[in-house]
Amino acid sequence: MSLFKRADPEKFEQLILPLEKKVYFTCLQLMGNREDAEDCAQEALLKAYRNFSSFKGQSKFSTWLYTVVTRVCLDALRRRKEVFSLDGMLEEGYEPSSGEAEAYLKLEESERKELLQEALREISTDFRLALVMIDLQGLSYQETAGILSLPEGTVKSRLYRARKMLQGLLMKNRELFLSEPRLNDERRERHGMQ
Template sequence: MEIDDVELIAKCQAGSVEAFEKLALKYEKQVYTIAYRFMGSHEDACDLAQEALIKAYKSIERFRGEASFKTWIYHIVANVCRDELRRRKKGQLVSLDAPIFTEEGEINRQAEDWTYAPEIVYENKEKQELIQKVLNSLTPEYKEVLVMREIQGFSYEEIAETLECSLGTVKSRLNRARKAMKETLLAKREHFVEGSRLIR
């Protein structure tokens, strides 16, 4: 773990809000990127990235350094996104654009401004949009292992532990997911496959 992270985490656990703000600033773009890959929507990614950072802040006292802070917070954003996708699958989705009702009336939700987030100003936006479109076409199981392995950089063991399945299942899903994504990309835009960081 980076020395800066260790110091900031210690300060966070001692009650420093400023220290957590520095950690959040350091990792917010990566957190957003993961949320975007899971959700495929800028608005959803903004809201869920923010929710993940809030969850991380509230649970920072339980962080024990058994994994890097990056891995820990990536687990949090992945869980937030999976929970949201499960809610949607069950038909219990509340629109992120819907107002919040309070005793004083309606309050419109406001997403944080991510104008300069990596997926918005990415060097090759067209290729990224194509990759995201293909990701969205995959089954949830395939999409999940691809994001965790290729975007989050989790090991096979970490994925298996998180998804509560065997290493064999993880490897099988990942191989099938890569094959499905490669075939779809080849069918759509063959020249976009070359150099894609999701296809190795």
């Protein structure tokens, strides 16, 4: 264990391997683009490697690693000055009518996911973190609370509000998506090509 504490690169790689994908996609969803996501994920992994001796084993390694990843992303977002709070309308959420909801459900999965990506980018960091940690990465409330240094109740309430915001944004963006049939067709063609 003492050798391991000195961060043997091969053993560190073995530890990271099952978490690499989650680290990268957490960064992608928090940063909103691939370039920044790669930079942040690399920086986070390097930081984790350098500071491995500070991991005392009191929590799961994945929880410790996500803490490092989250801090790196938040620092990068602060540099980009993208930590902002939501306006009132979005915080209240949006109640879709039956027709709007049906229209969303009729979209193809890839289209729905594209809308989701767009909506996620518009949610403020604090709430996006809750969505990314719990819904996207499947972490528990307890783990997320530990990573974000927040009470579990706050995490639950943020997640609830974040989902509402997301659904509101989906409806908003869906209107744009469906109101332009030409663009809609272009999108379908693009997906077909991909």
